[in-house]
Amino acid sequence: MSGIDDSLLNEADETVRVRLIVNGRKVACEVAPRETLVDCLRDSLELTGTHAGCEMGACGACLVQLDGRAVHSCLIFAVQADGATVDTIEGLSERGAIADLQAEFHRRNALQCGFCTPGMLVNAHELLSQVTQPSREEIRDALSGNYCRCTGYEAIVDAIDAVAKARGTSGGVT
Amino acid sequence: MDLGETAVKARAFSYFRAATIDHALDAHARAGDDARFIAGGQSLVPALSLRLQAPRLMIDITHIDELRGVRREGGHLRIGALTRHCEMLSEPLIAEFAPLLHAAAPFVAHPAIRNRGTFGGSVALADPASEFPAMTLALDAEIEIAGPSGRRRVRADDFFIDLFETALQPGELITAIYVPLFRADQRFAFDELARRRGDYALVGCGILATFAGERIHDIRISYLSVGNTPTRVRGAEATLVGSRLDAVRIAAAQAALEGDLAPPESDEVPPAMRLHLARVLLGRLLGRLGEAA
Ligand SMILES: Cc1cc2nc3c(=O)[nH]c(=O)nc-3n(C[C@H](O)[C@H](O)[C@H](O)COP(=O)(O)OP(=O)(O)OC[C@H]3O[C@@H](n4cnc5c(N)ncnc54)[C@H](O)[C@@H]3O)c2cc1C
Ligand code: FES
Ligand code: FES
Numbered sequence: 334m335s336g337i338d339d340s341l342l343n344e345a346d347e348t349v350r351v352r353l354i355v356n357g358r359k360v361a362c363e364v365a366p367r368e369t370l371v372d373c374l375r376d377s378l379e380l381t382g383t384h385a386g387c388e389m390g391a392c393g394a395c396l397v398q399l400d401g402r403a404v405h406s407c408l409i410f411a412v413q414a415d416g417a418t419v420d421t422i423e424g425l426s427e428r429g430a431i432a433d434l435q436a437e438f439h440r441r442n443a444l445q446c447g448f449c450t451p452g453m454l455v456n457a458h459e460l461l462s463q464v465t466q467p468s469r470e471e472i473r474d475a476l477s478g479n480y481c482r483c484t485g486y487e488a489i490v491d492a493i494d495a496v497a498k499a500r501g502t503s504g505g506v507t
Numbered sequence: 508m509d510l511g512e513t514a515v516k517a518r519a520f521s522y523f524r525a526a527t528i529d530h531a532l533d534a535h536a537r538a539g540d541d542a543r544f545i546a547g548g549q550s551l552v553p554a555l556s557l558r559l560q561a562p563r564l565m566i567d568i569t570h571i572d573e574l575r576g577v578r579r580e581g582g583h584l585r586i587g588a589l590t591r592h593c594e595m596l597s598e599p600l601i602a603e604f605a606p607l608l609h610a611a612a613p614f615v616a617h618p619a620i621r622n623r624g625t626f627g628g629s630v631a632l633a634d635p636a637s638e639f640p641a642m643t644l645a646l647d648a649e650i651e652i653a654g655p656s657g658r659r660r661v662r663a664d665d666f667f668i669d670l671f672e673t674a675l676q677p678g679e680l681i682t683a684i685y686v687p688l689f690r691a692d693q694r695f696a697f698d699e700l701a702r703r704r705g706d707y708a709l710v711g712c713g714i715l716a717t718f719a720g721e722r723i724h725d726i727r728i729s730y731l732s733v734g735n736t737p738t739r740v741r742g743a744e745a746t747l748v749g750s751r752l753d754a755v756r757i758a759a760a761q762a763a764l765e766g767d768l769a770p771p772e773s774d775e776v777p778p779a780m781r782l783h784l785a786r787v788l789l790g791r792l793l794g795r796l797g798e799a800a
Binding site for chain 2 (some may be wrong): 335336337339341342344345346347365366367369388389392393398402404405407408409410412413415444451456459460472474475477478479
C-alpha cells in the first residue's frame, strides 16, 4: 500500500467498493465514504434486522458483530469495515447461535415492540461467550448501553440469566 | 441537544486508509490540515453525524502496525495508541504494570464502545469527563507524538491545556503512551460517581501513591469531570506527602480540595455539589489506600 493520491481529495462522496463477509457470505457493495455500516447493511444489503435508532452510539439498537466482537454499526463507516467479517442478527439467528436466547426472550416476554431486541441479543450473546455465569449485576452492567422503552428490563435480565444457567447445566455453550 | 433540528448524517468526505505513520502525516498535510485521523471513531463519528465537524479527508489510522501493541520498554510500559479500551481489561501486562488503567477501564462507556474506542483517541480528544486522560496525569505518563517535524514526548502534566485543547498540533499523531511500571512500594485506587453505570461521571478520581513504609513518599491524585481539563489536586497531594494515612490527614486533604478545584457553573451539577462529591470520593479512596497495606 502506498501514500495518498491527491486526486482522492477531490472525490469526496465518490463511491468506493467495499468487500465484506456478511453472515458467512462474501459481498461487495458500492458505498459513499460517509455511509455508516448500519445504512450499508439495511439499505444496500437489505438486512433490516439491525435497527437504527439514535445513530450516535447511545441506544444499542444497531449492534452487530465485527470480526467477532459486538460493535455499534452506527459508529463505523462501511469503508472502515472493508475486509472485515460482519455478523448481523440474521446470521446469528440462521446459524442457531442464539436460538436458546431467542426462545427464552419469547417465553418471558422480554420484548414488546422488538426495536431493541436485535441489539439486546447481540450484546447478550457476547456477554455469555465471555462470562459463562454472570451475576444479575453483571448482566445489567453489560446491558447499560442498550435502551428498551417497553419492558422495564427485568424480563430481559431474567431471560439472559436463565440461558446462562441452562447452558451451565447442559454443560456446553453453543 | 435538539436532535429534531440536526442532521444525523455526516457531510461528504474522502477516505484514506494509511499503512504507515508517514503516510498518515503526509495525507493530513496534503489536505491542508482539513482532515481528521479516525481511530475507534467512538467520539468522532457522532461528532461528524451531528455535523459538529466536517473535514474533507478522513484518515483511517487503525491499520498502522506501529501504533499497536503493549510492551515493556526499560522502566516504562509502552501502550500503543490503538490499544482498545477492552484490552485495558484483558491485557495481562496492563493489569500488572499499569493497574490503575485496568481499574478505570470498566467505567469507560459500555462494552461495545470499549470494543472499538482506543487509548490514543481518548487521550487525543482530552474530554475532561473521560477516565483515561485523567489517569495519564495520575500515572505521570508521557505521550509520544509524531508530526511533520519529527517525534517528541510530552509529559501528561504539560499535555492538557484547556477544554479539548492539548499540546497536539494540527496534523500530529499520538503514537504511544509511556507509563512508568507499577512497583511493589506503590498503591492505587480509582472510583467515580455517576447517575447510571456507563454514563459519564459526575466526578471521578484516580490515585497513585508511593509509600516509604507506612508514610506516603509521593502521591498523585487526578480528577475527571471537575473542570475544563483533567485535573491534579496539588494542594491535597502536598498535605499527604510525608504522612501516614490517618483520619486527620485524610480530612486535611479533603479540606484542601476547596483550594484545588473550581468546578464550572452547570445547571445539572452546581459547583458546590461537585466539590462535595469530590471530597466524598477522596475520603473513600484514601481510606481504601490505607487499608491496602
Ligand atoms: C455512548 C457513548 C458513551 C461514552 N462514554 C464514555 C465514558 O464514560 N468515558 C470515556 O472516557 N469515554 C466515553 N466515550 C468515548 C469513547 O471512550 C471514545 O472511544 C474515546 O473518547 C475516543 O477514542 P476513539 O478511539 O473512539 O477516537 P476517535 O473517535 O476515532 O477520535 C477522537 C478524536 O481523537 C483524534 N484521534 C484519535 N486517535 C488519535 C491519535 N492516535 N493521534 C491523534 N489524534 C487522534 C481524532 O482525530 C478525533 O479528533 C463514550 C462514547 C459513546 C458513543
Ligand atoms: S443506532 Fe447505534 S447506538 Fe443507537
Ligand atoms: S421491546 Fe420495545 S424497545 Fe425494547
